[in-house]
Amino acid sequence: MKSKLSSKSLAKAGLKLFPLILLLTACNSSVRPSFLKEDITRAVKDICKKEYSLDTVTTLSGNTLWVYLPLENIVSKPDKPEKYTERFLLEDQKNLLEEKVLKVNYSVRPTTEKEKQQEMVLDKSVNEKIFNILQVIRRVLFSMGSPKQDIPQFFCIVTADIRNGFEIKQIFYFADLKKLSYSFISQTEYQHRIIQETAISAEIIGDKTGDHLKYRDITLEEFIADQIQSRIKLKFQKPEVEANADIDKEVLKIVAYTLEAYQFKNFSLLEILNLVTGKKIILNQTAIFADSKK
Template identity: 25%
Template sequence: MGKRAVTARPKLIFTLLLTVLFFGIGCSGCAPTYPKEKLEEALIDVCRKEYALDVQAKLVDKTLVVFIPLDEFYDTKLDVLPKAVEKIGDVIQVTSRVVFSTDAEIDFYMVIAADVKVTAVEIVSIQYINDLRKLVNGWIGRDEYRKRVLWERNFDPQYLKDAEFKFEVEPVRLPEFLAKQIAQRINLEFESLLEYKLQVKSAFDREKFQFYFTLLASDDRDFREKFLPVILREVVLVVNAYKFQDFKGVEVANLFTKKSVFIEAGDLEEYVSLNKK
């Protein structure tokens, strides 16, 4: 059995982010301290020496992946323990410092913290280096940066058998990152509307070069008049913020009715403008 997605609790996860995000992350203009050839070894060494943490690290294409095996992660309510939060925060801090002080080409970094003793649940944080650089330079605010960090929670029973991480992960690409970020933003908005209990999922179809979103909405009118405008509004907001133009359109599918809507990229702005509430 492989990994299985676990319903994430964004408020819990974002609280975790806020506790670790704004430590000092070094000088982005400093000369490289960690050469590419020794990057993984250096990051592991810093975590061990500064925080007595044993982590595993590997550069997968242009994504730096860091794995934290934790013996104690969750309490009986499946809330992250404060000491686990502290450890994850320490590793995120170190990783942020390292990516600003290396000559390696890194676009993203991914920190994976997993309970290897009891629950086999992992929390994954994915951050885009350009976003981090914008935060450091004051070009985007903390709240906006918080929305740009991806958080996922999964279940993988393999962790209970072998705490050695296999690094069988795909490097993060910008289109897929944006698709997931858009879905995360949408789900946070829908979460605040208690009458709507739905989850939007996303992907980027590289064959068709389009964003693809799915949800289950029993009422087709709600789908078209309430949910679709929110989804497309967030698409416009995000692709404009990143100046991302390498896509042909957006498809949103209602899996309940098995109907979908496709909007071409050039028509998105007009559609959103006409459907403002």
């Protein structure tokens, strides 16, 4: 594979990351308590190295465990590119919870329907490495003997292509992993709950220690706001809806479903803004669920 890859191709590569991981993670775990909070980073790093020969950098920031995996040439052109239909054009937006107001911004624009194909995919060997890290994390967290409040609530796996300056970041919620492991949620639902982001930066090139990362403690509020945006992308990029769909209504359904899935009520109002039409809708908690079912 060429060392120089286009930013557009690299940004799309992350779309093929989910299937292998999700297919293999839905299994029960039964282990005796053996790790304390202060052991987590060392345990994950040591097991990854000893059992899978993976060099990782592990950091604990508050209740968030970060695992950095530096590799080279993590994407390639597929032998048989997967085809998909493009019906909408999306622009990345950021949601936030501010002063008890959950603000959801979205830019989804209908476009002439056309058939496209996946240009780049995550290399299978890289996908397996990420899967192994995920299994190690689950093994360590499920076997912690410390109080429940000491177990990290979020963990983030950052897979970096330090040759091409590209990385894929995945954020997981520990409660979701437990629900998947005990079959309380499906593989597909688990996939929709993972936050996946891609980044391209010269700072990533040659960074074997993750110095370019800004480690922080991820909050549930931030996770839910980002998951709503992620679900919007999944619904309209695949796409899961027809070209004549009521975009505002579909977004409201996504918001209501996500809030209900996590029983999240730490807000007073919902403000959704369609950046294409300028239409803004403001609802209280009761109205959110009533309007989404119409």
